[in-house]
Amino acid sequence: MKKIAVIGYGVIGKRVADAIALQDDMELTGVCDIISDWRIQNAVRKEYDIYAATAEAANKMKSEGISVKGSMQELLKKADLVVDCTPKKIAAKNVQIYKEKDIKYIVQGGEKHETTGHSFSAENNYKSAINLDATRVVSCNTTSILRTLTALKRADLLDYARGTLLRRATDPWESHLGGIMNTMVPERDIPSHQGPDAQTVDSDLDVVTSAVKVPETLSHMHYWNVKLKRQATKEEVLNALKTSSRIKLIQYDQGLVSNNTIKEMFLDMGRPWGDMYEVALWEDMLKVQGDELFYAYVVDNQAIVIPETIDAIRALTGIETDGAKSILKTNQSLSIA
Numbered sequence: 452m453k454k455i456a457v458i459g460y461g462v463i464g465k466r467v468a469d470a471i472a473l474q475d476d477m478e479l480t481g482v483c484d485i486i487s488d489w490r491i492q493n494a495v496r497k498e499y500d501i502y503a504a505t506a507e508a509a510n511k512m513k514s515e516g517i518s519v520k521g522s523m524q525e526l527l528k529k530a531d532l533v534v535d536c537t538p539k540k541i542a543a544k545n546v547q548i549y550k551e552k553d554i555k556y557i558v559q560g561g562e563k564h565e566t567t568g569h570s571f572s573a574e575n576n577y578k579s580a581i582n583l584d585a586t587r588v589v590s591c592n593t594t595s596i597l598r599t600l601t602a603l604k605r606a607d608l609l610d611y612a613r614g615t616l617l618r619r620a621t622d623p624w625e626s627h628l629g630g631i632m633n634t635m636v637p638e639r640d641i642p643s644h645q646g647p648d649a650q651t652v653d654s655d656l657d658v659v660t661s662a663v664k665v666p667e668t669l670s671h672m673h674y675w676n677v678k679l680k681r682q683a684t685k686e687e688v689l690n691a692l693k694t695s696s697r698i699k700l701i702q703y704d705q706g707l708v709s710n711n712t713i714k715e716m717f718l719d720m721g722r723p724w725g726d727m728y729e730v731a732l733w734e735d736m737l738k739v740q741g742d743e744l745f746y747a748y749v750v751d752n753q754a755i756v757i758p759e760t761i762d763a764i765r766a767l768t769g770i771e772t773d774g775a776k777s778i779l780k781t782n783q784s785l786s787i788a
């Protein structure tokens with residue numbers, strides 16, 4: 452049983468920790484953070500072992516009545532692999548520690564590809580991550596791009612793709628701190644970074660993205676124009692997309708007309724935090740015109756990278772060398788149909 456540590460128990464870290472705890476071929480050794488408030492109390496309630504990243508944090512946690520198991524160094528000694536879910540740039544600094552300790556590590560999409568030299572998206576390049584020392588699970592937007600375009604590529608339909616991303620302003624729990632209102636803020640540069648980021652996983656993809664930040668917090672939404680290699684039918688395209696178990700085809704005509712209605716459906720389904728691990732792509736909206744394809748989908752930025760991270764753990768530790776088997780196992784544990 453591989454022992455996995457989670458550093459950074461925030462939006463992504465708390466979800467990764469729960470997902471690890473659900474697996475039968477890995478165990479959660481502990482979670483490590485610097486916070487001592489209600490957020491880490493959630494981990495206390497779940498009876499996870501708690502470690503403090505600094506001496507100061509350890510003292511603060513203890514003063515709040517939290518039983519601290521030890522320091523980050525002590526946690527690392529017990530683990531076979533660490534998943535670093537700290538904010539952008541902090542993980543890149545921690546990498547030095549992981550290298551010194553000779554422990555395998557996974558970082559999240561806020562870090563640069565160069566931090567690990569390998570970027571991961573399960574349905575695209577699981578095989579290339581097997582037994583590596585490190586990888587980076589690409590960001591939420593990039594994961595969605597890779598899932599959809601990889602499915603079209605597998606069916607030999609994809610020539611090139613051009614996408615416009617509507618990006619959520621901030622995460623819901625942090626809405627009191629910032630985020631935009633009554634405006635839309637386009638990114639200065641085209642391409643935005645997500646297209647080139649997808650190419651760190653699959654350099655063959657011809658993909659260009661533009662992005663605009665919008666005043667809501669539930670999810671991202673993407674609009675894509677794709678040039679197909681040949682004229683195709685809508686059915687062929689849908690069959691290609693159906694080869695991904697992590698794309699959920701949804702129907703506008705079933706009342707799923709917005710990101711809030713989709714979120715409500717996932718809450719009704721009983722998913723933790725209403726998490727949607729899948730890309731929710733509108734089947735009835737999707738349009739094929741000759742060799743051109745048009746579609747739109749919603750990305751739950753807080754959730755989509757969770758199954759990817761579980762698969763990355765299996766690949767790096769080598770506990771499963773068949774990507775399809777890992778994906779299936781992860782899907783079953785998270786109730787992804």
Ligand SMILES: NC(=O)c1ccc[n+]([C@@H]2O[C@H](COP(=O)([O-])OP(=O)(O)OC[C@H]3O[C@@H](n4cnc5c(N)ncnc54)[C@H](O)[C@@H]3O)[C@@H](O)[C@H]2O)c1
Pocket residue numbers: 458459460461462463464483484485486504536537538539541559560561562589590591622752753756
């Ligand atoms: N939030 C998203 O929608 C989202 C989606 C995909 C990927 N990501 C990526 O995941 C990573 C984490 O993002 P997040 O949104 O979960 O951040 P977050 O701010 O919600 O959580 C980060 C956690 O790390 C803790 N932390 C800070 N410094 C630390 C240290 N030195 N040692 C230990 N813990 C420390 C913080 O206290 C916090 O609990 C980033 O790379 C981000 O780009 C985020």
